[in-house]
Amino acid sequence: MSFMEKVIDEKKQGSALAMEPIKENGRKLFIESYGCQMNFSDSEIVASILAKEGFNTTQTLEDADLVLVNTCSIRDKAELTVRKRLEKYNAVKRTNPKMKVGVLGCMAERLKEKFLEEEKIVDLVVGPDAYKDLPNLIEEIDEGRNAVNVILSKEETYGDISPVRLQSNGVSALVSITRGCDNMCTFCVVPFTRGRERSRNPQSILQEVEDLANKGYKEVTLLGQNVDSYLWYGGGLKKDFEKATEMQKATSVGFAQLLEMVTKSQPKMRVRFSTSNPQDMTLDVIETMAKYKNICNHIHLPVQSGSNRILKKMNRLHTREEYFELIDNIKKIIPDCAISQDMITGFPTETEEDHQDTLSLMEYVKYSFGFMFAYSERPGTLAGRKFEDDIPEKIKKRRLQEVIDLQQIHSRHRATQQIGKVVEVLVERESKKSNLHWSGRNSQSSTVIFPKENYKIGDFVNVKINDCTTATLLGEAVGYSDNN
Numbered sequence: 001m002s003f004m005e006k007v008i009d010e011k012k013q014g015s016a017l018a019m020e021p022i023k024e025n026g027r028k029l030f031i032e033s034y035g036c037q038m039n040f041s042d043s044e045i046v047a048s049i050l051a052k053e054g055f056n057t058t059q060t061l062e063d064a065d066l067v068l069v070n071t072c073s074i075r076d077k078a079e080l081t082v083r084k085r086l087e088k089y090n091a092v093k094r095t096n097p098k099m100k101v102g103v104l105g106c107m108a109e110r111l112k113e114k115f116l117e118e119e120k121i122v123d124l125v126v127g128p129d130a131y132k133d134l135p136n137l138i139e140e141i142d143e144g145r146n147a148v149n150v151i152l153s154k155e156e157t158y159g160d161i162s163p164v165r166l167q168s169n170g171v172s173a174l175v176s177i178t179r180g181c182d183n184m185c186t187f188c189v190v191p192f193t194r195g196r197e198r199s200r201n202p203q204s205i206l207q208e209v210e211d212l213a214n215k216g217y218k219e220v221t222l223l224g225q226n227v228d229s230y231l232w233y234g235g236g237l238k239k240d241f242e243k244a245t246e247m248q249k250a251t252s253v254g255f256a257q258l259l260e261m262v263t264k265s266q267p268k269m270r271v272r273f274s275t276s277n278p279q280d281m282t283l284d285v286i287e288t289m290a291k292y293k294n295i296c297n298h299i300h301l302p303v304q305s306g307s308n309r310i311l312k313k314m315n316r317l318h319t320r321e322e323y324f325e326l327i328d329n330i331k332k333i334i335p336d337c338a339i340s341q342d343m344i345t346g347f348p349t350e351t352e353e354d355h356q357d358t359l360s361l362m363e364y365v366k367y368s369f370g371f372m373f374a375y376s377e378r379p380g381t382l383a384g385r386k387f388e389d390d391i392p393e394k395i396k397k398r399r400l401q402e403v404i405d406l407q408q409i410h411s412r413h414r415a416t417q418q419i420g421k422v423v424e425v426l427v428e429r430e431s432k433k434s435n436l437h438w439s440g441r442n443s444q445s446s447t448v449i450f451p452k453e454n455y456k457i458g459d460f461v462n463v464k465i466n467d468c469t470t471a472t473l474l475g476e477a478v479g480y481s482d483n484n
Helices: 003-012 037-051 076-093 105-111 114-118 131-142 190-194 202-214 238-243 246-250 255-265 283-291 308-313 320-333 352-365 382-386 393-416
Strands: 027-033 055-057 066-071 100-104 124-126 147-149 172-176 219-223 270-274 298-300 338-345 369-374 422-430 437-441 447-451 460-468 472-480
Touching: 027 037, 037 055, 037 066, 037 100, 037 105, 037 131, 037 172, 037 219, 066 076, 066 105, 076 100, 076 105, 100 105, 100 131, 105 114, 105 124, 105 190, 124 131, 131 147, 172 202, 202 219, 202 255, 219 255, 255 270, 255 283, 283 320, 308 320, 308 352, 320 352, 338 352, 338 393, 352 393, 369 393, 393 460, 422 447, 422 472, 447 460
Parallel strands: 027 055, 027 066, 066 100, 100 124, 124 147, 172 219, 219 270, 298 338, 338 369, 447 472
Antiparallel strands: 422 437, 422 460, 437 447, 460 472
């Protein structure tokens, strides 16, 4: 029996994620998350751990006994946002001095004990790998002492934690499959705040997805800093795979295999994944996507720059030409696949020629949508230590605006291509602009708005697209899809 067959066999026997007895809930937890989807997933893990310690979550800050903010360090603006929120917490704490405040996540890991000195309001600082220590840390702050745990782990994946779904629509859920990153892009702080890559046991992933299906969820997103690096060989860091036994190597599970396992285990459930790295994405992943109808046709494929010189300076281990080859393969194997991007303008030494290379790359791909930023120097990264941030802010912003303007043209182009088509939409929520319309996403991750009629949240609906904006498809329902 192969390792994959063993995992599926064990899943069929009905094993479940470990659940410890929950203490009587008498305290209230308010938790906010900023940054990437991984932070939002981590907050659900934190809520689960603290539920067992007697904390109910609340959406009212003033009611909270414990306030936690899960932070991002990817850009300076993200950290400034967190410091602004801490000012708000401080104002509330003055009227409720028993309230405790903690900082979680990447900013906590980056600043460590320094946070307690800089922000006098903070009682608790916890890094992304130390959430299981929260019960002990809370005992510390209950006794009047500040508490810090920011030790990075080589093993922790939280695979044994059943997350509490915070502010869930009951339809879509995040399922973490990897933690950390080994790629060491020179601009990125993630390897220093989340540690080395390690993957979660596929059995626990299948169990979590099955539990979500049983609770009525219709879609999962498999989540990691770099999902294509997923590699399970019995536990341990990815970098240590070469030291594994021949049996471990022979029965190892890569991302394409995991994607197939999840997809086959729940054929009525939509499956998404994020984020991919161009240097690690392989043809077998694309071929698996094409093989199964319930894998969504969208790949978020950050490139950061269209210039080979800048890509090398960023330590992106692919060239412009290799990226084009990957794009060509995606379009050949999955012609209607949407591709989205991350782009940085104004990286150190970037010239106008480098910038034009980025614009020409965008013209080649014509992304459906993207996330675009001016370069922000991050302390501790190689770029922060070795490269002068030498592009004037005015030039960064001008180049960023040119990238944004071009992306808007491409987004409208991709949206216009959908007019006249019938697409399957998973209803997720009421439209923000009208209580007479539903909002959901199609397989390509485009938002679709259509009249409610008799449909409800969680339905798969076939919608004919009649019009569009740059970011939204507008249509009318033509019936339920076969996926209900």
